[in-house]
Amino acid sequence: MGRGKIAIKRIDNTMNRQVTFSKRRGGLMKKARELAILCDADVGLIVFSCTGRLYDFSSSRLVIIIVDPLL
Amino acid sequence: MGRGKIAIKRIDNTMNRQVTFSKRRGGLMKKARELAILCDADVGLIVFSCTGRLYDFSSSRLVIIIVDPLL
DNA sequence: CGAGCTATTTATAACTG
DNA sequence: TCAGTTATAAATAGCTC
Numbered sequence: 001m002g003r004g005k006i007a008i009k010r011i012d013n014t015m016n017r018q019v020t021f022s023k024r025r026g027g028l029m030k031k032a033r034e035l036a037i038l039c040d041a042d043v044g045l046i047v048f049s050c051t052g053r054l055y056d057f058s059s060s061r062l063v064i065i066i067v068d069p070l071l
Numbered sequence: 072m073g074r075g076k077i078a079i080k081r082i083d084n085t086m087n088r089q090v091t092f093s094k095r096r097g098g099l100m101k102k103a104r105e106l107a108i109l110c111d112a113d114v115g116l117i118v119f120s121c122t123g124r125l126y127d128f129s130s131s132r133l134v135i136i137i138v139d140p141l142l
Numbered sequence: 143c144g145a146g147c148t149a150t151t152t153a154t155a156a157c158t159g
Numbered sequence: 160t161c162a163g164t165t166a167t168a169a170a171t172a173g174c175t176c
Contacts, residue, residue, distance in 0.1 A: 002166080003167055010109065016156095017110050024106045024109070031102065032099060032116070034095070046114070047113070047114050090144095098170060098171075
């Protein structure tokens with residue numbers, strides 16, 4: 001989606017990769033939440049950026065336990 | 072997206088909810104995989120349908136361990 | 143029903159200040 | 160860099176068979 005079509009492969013340019021990561025991470029989280037609400041499903045989502053930062057979403061009946069993100 | 076706009080709240084009609092679940096689950100899995108590839112991130116996604124069926128995606132460096140889906 | 147079809151909405155790639 | 164804009168690609172709600 002967007003002004004150009006992109007192939008699904010690693011984005012080489014670091015800046016573009018960071019920007020895409022931020023935007024798509026937000027979109028994915030939003031859609032995870034919507035699926036949980038619309039369909040009464042339990043959804044758990046964990047995302048680690050390549051720099052090791054953690055982002056997550058979990059619906060109310062689900063718990064995500066991260067034991068060691070770096071292993 | 073689609074022919075009509077929908078509010079983000081539980082879909083009451085069972086059949087519609089099942090159809091939406093199937094479609095959106097597929098979309099969410101696809102986007103999780105794309106984020107992992109495009110941005111070199113680790114992504115883990117778990118979805119339980121309201122009937123308890125499990126669907127998941129995890130990128131190569133991540134392992135999802137389900138201890139007990141029903142608890 | 144389940145699989146496929148589009149009219150629309152939504153997400154987002156590239157652009158801009 | 161960074162938040163905001165916009166043109167376009169992609170997802171999908173309701174429909175069709």
